[in-house]
Amino acid sequence: MKKRYAIFFTILSLSTFAFGQVHKGFQWISPDHSLFKIDINSGILSQDAPNKLKLELGKIQDWESIKSELPGDFGVNAFYQADSLLITIPGTGQIYSLDLPNLKLNRLDQTFFRGYNFNASQFFRKDTLFSIGGEGFWLKHSIITYYNPQTSEWAFYKLQKDNKHPSKNKFSGYSKEQDAFFSSFLEVDENLKNNKVPFRVYSFKNDSWEEKGFLSNPIIDFAKNNYRTIWTGKYLFLIFDNSDSKYYIAEPFENVLFEHKSTNDQFYLNNSELYFRNGKIFSRSMASPGKIDKLYFDSLSVDSLVNQSSIIGQVYGYNDFRNRNIGIALTTLLMLTASFLYYRKRKNLKMEDYTLTEVELLVVKKFINQTIGIKISSIELNNLLEISTKTYDNQRQIRYRIIGAINQKLRRDLDSKDLIFRSSNIEDKRMMDYYINPDIKAKDLEKLMKSLNL
Known part of the structure; x- marks a missing residue:
């Protein structure tokens, strides 16, 4: 053993x-x-x-x-x-x-x-685990989060430009070489019927999403069937279910689409486990000749598969996307005007949006008046909020909601930092301790106290 x-x-x-x-x-x-x-x-x-x-x-x-x-x-x-x-x-x-x-x-x-990121794309970038997009709570989105081991929490990744189109793990992937993530959402019937599926790329270097164009017709037609995909870090393999005669290989960042004709009648079976490893795609499945189960296991070189394929077009097209720029240019002035009016309207509401409730102010006062470095236990916070008689789950939900609201409302006053952190209690891992973010400077806390009249 x-x-x-x-x-x-x-x-x-x-x-x-x-x-x-x-x-x-x-x-x-x-x-x-x-x-x-x-x-x-x-x-x-x-x-x-x-x-x-x-x-x-x-x-x-x-x-x-x-x-x-x-x-x-x-x-x-x-x-x-x-x-x-x-x-x-x-x-x-x-x-x-x-x-x-x-x-x-x-x-x-x-x-x-939980429940907001089923079918999300997850990958490591520079030793950090990221999760992009997914679906849940009747929503589909392209939210970027990352796991912070210091807080043991998933945190939102800040963007300069959001992506309004959803993202799903079936047609997406992160490229270490490009330091970028591509995505198209091929699950929307209306888009598939109209052949208008946006292809978008998030650049970690530029910190923004960019719409490159619309997926080409061969991929749109392909997506109307049942299929599987394998992302190798450079190529996206698109494999038809119930068909081993051909499949597509997409190079999304170079915008090249290949077609490969297969002669292997067992490698891409529906019940096979397909995965990428060290330059090869592996196939693993159980075959049952007679009464004896037998494991089928084989591999194919990605480079060989690409070299044996024919270029049939592009992953996405530019024409429709570029023609849209004409309309965008003609309406720019109108949009700027509307944005300015909207900004003025929202300006008067900002203070109201970020105003702390009485309960939130009570909590903030408790933490700011606490000696630096001293933690507040869940029990103390429960007593402060007068929720000690509620169930354990209700207590946790209320604390989570109030602390989250406080952090969200005060980020603009604290250089986008959270005011309150939490960690597991050393003596009882089931309980939580809460404390002021040690990265927040004393002068910033003083300014915050003055702005809140504490």
């Missing part, structure tokens, strides 16, 4: 993956191509490696407690970074690290609200 763990971590230390592997249920593929799976009911972790017998490694510690936090139907993203494994559950904000030798899943986040 120890030898098997040593081999696993040796392989693990040689591999780093920036893009999550999307898998249904609590399962993922390791650097040595083993399929690890946690049985939801029993909590048993198993390892199924190619050309080896399936192994049961044991039951995850405290599985019943972990299981109670899981949604009913979910998939996970797995990220191997240096010598660690992070597992996220999109739609929940939950992040776990796996201690394999001790069969322990450690939850890293303190997420409470």
Whole structure:
């Protein structure tokens, strides 16, 4: 057993993956191509490696407690970074690290609200885990968030220019080389019928979204069928379900669309697990000749597949997008005028929008008058808010809502910083402690006190 763990971590230390592997249920593929799976009911972790017998490694510690936090139907993203494994559950904000030798899943986040980012694109950029877009609460969006390990929370990433079009993991991806993220939302019937699906790129260097044009007709027609995609960091493979005769390969940043004709009748089966690793696409599926299950496992070089493909056009077209600029130019003056009038109207409302309620002022006064570095416990905050008799969940929701509102309203006075931080209580991890952001300078607190007449 120890030898098997040593081999696993040796392989693990040689591999780093920036893009999550999307898998249904609590399962993922390791650097040595083993399929690890946690049985939801029993909590048993198993390892199924190619050309080896399936192994049961044991039951995850405290599985019943972990299981109670899981949604009913979910998939996970797995990220191997240096010598660690992070597992996220999109739609929940939950992040776990796996201690394999001790069969322990450690939850890293303190997420409470969930459900806004199912099918989001998640990836690592410069050692930071990002999540873009997704859907939930009857909304589809392109919100960018990142995980802050210092606060154990997901935070909003500030943008100079928002994207009004939704983003989803099926047709999107981050390029380390370009330091940019591309996205098109191919799930809207009206857009597909009208062949008007915007193709947009977010540049981390320029800190803004840019609309490049509209997706080309071959991709629009392709998206009207059931399909799967694989993002390699440079190429997006678009594979038809129920068809292994051909598929498309898109190079979104160079704007080149390839068509590849396949001769492999088993590699792209519907039940196959397809994923990218170290310059290759791997296919893994269970075949059942007779009564004996057999694992099919194969790989194809991405560069070879591209070289064997034919260029058939562009990922997106410019013409329609550029023609729109004529209309935009003609209406610029009108828009500026309308914006100015709107600004004047909103100017008088700004102070009202950012005015603290009596309860919020009471909380702020409590924190500002507190000795620097001293934390306020959940119990103290409950007493201050007079919510001690409410249920534990209600207490947590009320505290979360009030602290969030205070931070949001005071950011413009504190150079976009949150006033109040929170962390787990050292003695009781179930409880939270609250404290003034140590990055806020004393002179800024003094200015804040004067502006609030405290």
